[in-house]
Every structure is written in structure tokens, then in C-alpha cells.
Amino acid sequence: MQHIHWIGTGLSAIPGIKKLIQDGHQLTVWNRTVHTAKTSLKNLDVEIREFSINDLKKQLNNNDILVSMLPGDWHVPLANLCLEKKSHFVSSSYISPEMLKLNQPFQDLKLSCVNEVGLDPGIDHAMAHHLVQDLKSRDLDSDISIDFISYCGGVPKIPNPFRYKFSWSPAGVLKALKSPSKSIKNGREWNVERPWDAITSYVAPLPKPEEFEVYPNRDSLPFISQYNFNQEWNINQFVRGTLRLQGWADAWSGVFKEIESLSFPEGDTRLKEMSDNFWKENAYDKGEPDRVILCVSLKAEKNNNPLYHKTYVLDAWGTDESTAMARLVSIPVAKAVELIKSGALISGVSSTPDSPEIVSKWMEMVNSLCQHLKIIDHLKQ
16 A cells, blocks of 8 residues: 655644644654654654664655655655655655756656645745746737746744744754845846845735835746746746845844855854854744745736736734644645645656646645635736
8 A cells, every 4th residue: 555654743744744644644754753753743643753764765665655854955865765665755845956867767667756845835836837827828929028926935923023933943044045046137137146135125915915025035047937938928027035024134134244254164153053042032932823925926018018917915824723834835745645646746856736727726725724815816906
């Protein structure tokens, strides 16, 4: 029988594990510390094992599904283990160049290696696919100008002076501030070395519109083809970015200055000190609600005449059962597992599916996970 092996029981994993158990799937949970996993999964009837590669290798069988919720540097080794054991692989992380090299081996074995099926990346992909498919269905001229934006952020529902709170180690957030970005602005490639050099304002079209600070994140450009943009379209703007509360840039100005002065790997010690301090001072309190906002927008114009303009807007916050971030990351991962079991996903290395049928079902699932989800047609307002 096809068995699921889920590695990692961090804060963003629990709702997905619970979903699979409640839906009656055969599941083994692996974690570095069994006691921690048992505490997180109390009252659930599930097998829990101490994680080690050797033990996992003994238990992983042909056609099983391995889910990795570990840090990104674990994913490729675990995917290679899946190839060795002829098993499927799932993660919520971005597809790395090293992972992409495994596409043909997974295809040859008719196995799925599904990534980017969390929140961002993940739900944002499904929204983008829906909007692009909708635009193409309008049968407009190919000579149109396109603006695409996708902004996502996890923020405290109750704002604090730091304008941000951490639900896991701050080290990853701090390191991301050292990462350059690529996007398209005013029809040209826009390269930014540091996020704080590109912070702008964005008004999210929520029931009561709210203004946030946003900046481009990572390299947006490969997603132009991933979202199936027509080659004939003239792209005026294309950006995938991060969203923060108003006042975040001012609250973090000192952090930006220090991060910019650090050299790596020499700066790792100081980065750890900063991370530890932030964790003590700005972690979520027990039961404190977090909030997730995701906006994906697509606009088409010709000769400055708007032809299409729609925005997906999502707003979710934590409840007594789970944080918003945990729900929106791990339950889509569980959904991907179920799609593999049903045979609905293609073999090879892939991200959130783009078929209209699956995208529609994906968004039905998302609607059940958040307090507000709507597509706004700006031309009809």
C-alpha cells in the first residue's frame, strides 16, 4: 500500500499532517526529536519515528510519497533518495537548479517530484495561473501591455512597534535581506541589490483597503514562462514580492544598516546573535494571532486603454486551532500528496499544477483556509 512519510513537525507542518491523518491516509511522521513531535501531534493516532537518513531508507518503499518540511538544503538529497527507492517527493520550497536537474530521472521512473506547493510559492502560483488563463480566454489582441504583481506577507494581526513578529528562527529573514532581486519595471529589467532600496507602497484591495510596504523578492523573471505568458505580450511590470506593515522600513532601518555591513561567512556569528535577540523580543506569544495577506494582480492595456484588470486578494489570520501561516503552507502540501495518490499529477520535477481543473479545486481548498478570499474586477467597480 502507498505510504506517506512526512519529515519535520515544525510550526508550519502540523495542519497538513492532521489533514492527512483525518482523511485516513497511512502516514509515518519523522522528526529529529520524537518527544517534540509527540507534543505537537498529541491526541493523534500516528506513527512517529526519530529521523535519520539510514532509518528512513529502510522504511521507504516503491511508490511511497516522501514529504520534506526540512530546510531547503535537505531537499535534493532526499529527492535523490526517492529516486533510489522509486518514491515520489513533495516540498513547499522553491525549485533549485540542482532539483531541476533531477527532472529527467523522475520522468524516466514515472515519479512525481512536486515543489512550490505551499503559500508563497504555491497558492500565489495557482492565483497567477487562474488570472492568466482568464485573460487568454478573452481573445484579445496579442499586442497588449501587461502589468503583473504578486505580493505576499506574514505579519502580526496585532501590530507591534517592530512591525513584525517571528514564528520561526529569524535567521532566514535576516539572510534574505542580503539577497538581490530581479523584476521588470517600466518595461525594463530592474535589478536591486538590497530590498530596502526598492520599498514602495501598495494599497491592498481588501474590504477596507489597507496600505502596506512592498519590495521585490528573489528573481521574478523565470515565472513569466512558468505562468504561461504569451511571448507576444509587452510586459511593463512583472514582480513577485514581499509585503510588510506600514512603518516596517523605519522600524528596521538599524537592522538594514548592520546587515549591509556584515560579510559572510564571517558575519554568521553576529547574524546568530541578532536572530537570538529578535526571537526573544519579537516572537509570537502563545495564542497570539498572526495574519497573512496575499495579492496577485494582472492588468492588460492597449494604447493606455484598460482591457483587463483583476486582483486575487487573500486575508487570513490565526485561530485557536492553527496559525494562518501554518494552514496556508502545510494544507496545500497535503493536497499535493493527495493528488499524487490519485494519479492526477505529471511525472518529473514540477510546481503547483496549472491545469484549469486542478487550479479550480486548489482555490476551493484555499477558500476554506482563510477568512477572506475574492477576485476583484477593477473594470467593473
